[in-house]
Amino acid sequence: MTQHTTLPRLPVYFISHGGGPWPWMRAETGGAYDKLAAALADMPRQVGRTPQAILMISAHWEEDVFTVQGSAQPGMVYDYGGFPEHTYHVHYRSAGSPALAQRVLDLLGAAGLPAGLDASRGYDHGMFSPMRAIYPEAQVPVVQLSLKRGLEPAAHLALGRALAPLRDEDVLIIGSGLTYHNLRAFGPQARAPSKLFDDWLLQTVVQAPPPARTQGLLDWAAAPAARLCHPREEHLIPLMVAVGAAEAEPASRVYHEDAFMGGPAVSNFRLG
Template structure:
């Protein structure tokens, strides 16, 4: 069976390993991530995670059999620099990613030393806390060309028939200098544009809209640097002609930010975690 594709929020830093108000601020996101396995048509073989925290001069895939950890955050408690998400890698899947990309004329490099960054492990911890599902990481390409990332997603679409769940990991709003109530209106308007583009347009128009994402309302306010948006392009490319559904939304993240996440596939059943549903 064909697995769906996701664009998810991974939250802030190592939040699943924290307690108190910071962790509680991601309660709705956490509930939506825990609900994700029930949305799969059958148990997956592996996850291919496109992280908003990894970019290289060329697309690159992690090929370690036992990936380590990349603590790519700062200012958190000491114990969060010793946490572990001990999921295995999948060198065979990494090789398959490179082969599919090459067949489409796209170069994908190989990194046997790359570990899990928090764009991957903070997302996967609520989804698969037992850490027994192989996870392979895929980088973005420097320059953030939407067309290039859409093309890579299209090239990797056959993985969906091979038991692989493709997950773009980022955040629909990501301006760390405005991560407070000032973001309420910009995030609301950008999120509205994103929802319309992903859910209301046909697949061809959907992709065309993403190519022009900088024309969206408050585009460069919500994404001064689009690293947390570009994983969506890979997901939409891999989605092909499949429709999408919003599987997580809220308008009170961190004091008023609107954020959302999406699933693309044949099943467009809502999940119950869309606070903004009409």
């Protein structure tokens, strides 16, 4: 990767990526995703320039060690079920970046974090659904980076710290998950617990000083309604990576809905 020392440091995002291949389902979903789509589409304006590349940490990829996508032209992983047939033929045509993949491996190696390369891994919907809204022309190369099995918050905060230099190299880091992910309780019954947890996230990520933010995320499972909102935390853990990459910097909430799809409160955050 080419280093751009004269450019301002890029922010970092944690985004709620929605359900399945929603950008290709407007006929089925109506306007249910309009607010999320608008928030994602506004990110290029917020960033202020087109980055050289994007590093995406998606909730939908876990490996035994942090693993980076190495293909120059990744394919598609249709990692969902029960959606219309046409959604199993959608394509998001961004290029990969073997150079960025190697840079990520170098940074993780320097930080003492074991890492691997997967030359055949394609894009999953935690990447291609939000990216269709952020950069519909797919003009920015995107590389995915896996979570590490076990989903320890400390390991993923450390991952973010290791990746932080990319922000000075014109690489936009995006953690892609959901602030609420209990698919067995996604309707109106999600409103009360998700509001408790979403209020805690706002207080912890945006309002608390950085050391308290880090400690709060390490202890996230003690937050109000935490396990009701995340019976399994893979959709929350990308937030840890985002915070680690901007650990001492202020955060803002850049998207929020009280009743997403008629159910939970959900939010997106920007750091730096």
